[in-house]
Amino acid sequence: MDLYFAYLSTYSQKTLLGLYERGVEFTPHLVDLTDPDARAEYHKLYPFGKVPLLIREDGRMIPESSIILEYIDTSTDGGPFLIPKDPELSRRVRFLDRMCDLYLNDPVVSLIFESWKPTEQQNLEMMQKASEKIGIMYRFMEDQLQDREFLAGDAFSMADCSALPVLYYAKSFAPFAESPNIQSYWDRQSKRDAFLRVKAEAEPYITAVMGER
Ligand SMILES: N[C@@H](CCC(=O)N[C@@H](CS)C(=O)NCC(=O)O)C(=O)O
Incomplete structure (x- = not known):
């Protein structure tokens, strides 16, 4: 899995926290939101331009921090669940x-x-x-x-x-x-x-x- 994120971004930090808590492996891609060229390049990948963004092994995009955490909760083993089953x-x-x-x-x-x-x-x-x-x-x-x-x-x-x-x-x-x-x-x-x-x-x-x- 590939994660596009920015360290300054609270939504990225939220996602990283969940991934680290669950011990999920991923390939990190840092997006420099302060650099107009990097932003323009990122917009080509994801037109909304928001981080974080997860890309699954099959190439499918999973944007939005809560949806990413929900996805890793249901698709990966190990670690405590971030969203309880109850x-x-x-x-x-x-x-x-x-x-x-x-x-x-x-x-x-x-x-x-x-x-x-x-x-x-x-x-x-x-x-x-x-x-x-x-x-x-x-x-x-x-x-x-x-x-x-x-x-x-x-x-x-x-x-x-x-x-x-x-x-x-x-x-x-x-x-x-x-x-x-x-x-x-x-x-x-x-x-x-x-x-x-x-x-x-x-x-x-x-x-x-x-x-x-
Ligand atoms: N609802 C989104 C919000 C994501 C978001 O607003 N990310 C900000 C950084 S914290 C961003 O990408 N800003 C860049 C921009 O708006 O161009 C989520 O939960 O992932």
Whole structure:
């Protein structure tokens, strides 16, 4: 299998985390989203231009981080399942995965892009709205993480693959000071081998664009 990804991309990190957790082998293809020529080349392969993208041995493309994780869960042996077989648990994992992607990742990425602009060009109203959305999501996650080891229950899942990379960026903009359940979740789960590996691989790229954090 071939994986096209970018280390700076939270959705790529989410996918890498799932692949590492499950010990799935793949051929990595780094896409440099900061290079217009590399982007143009990648658009020829995948016209939507989004990473991550998995290409199976038979050449079939599997885009979208959650769909990639679902695919590797059902098509490869070994490692814990990222999406439980129990229908109710599975629904909860997929729901929390959606919540993290839509209501945490999107505002965090907006804040990251705005923060790269010179201060006088930053859209303060948009940044305020993004911070409010993050606050709503933190309160939701605080509630979810009450008495839970992992975001969706008592086992690591796709929901944690979605949450951890974005929390890694989010904590710079919105610290967990008033979110003790998120803080202790972060303290526990960010030490996982697979996440430490994603972080170690991504950090040089993150530091290059965002500085030491
Ligand atoms: N829903 C997609 C989102 C993927 C996505 O937005 N990737 C970003 C990087 S985090 C990207 O490829 N951006 C490049 C672009 O939009 O041109 C997923 O879950 O994989």
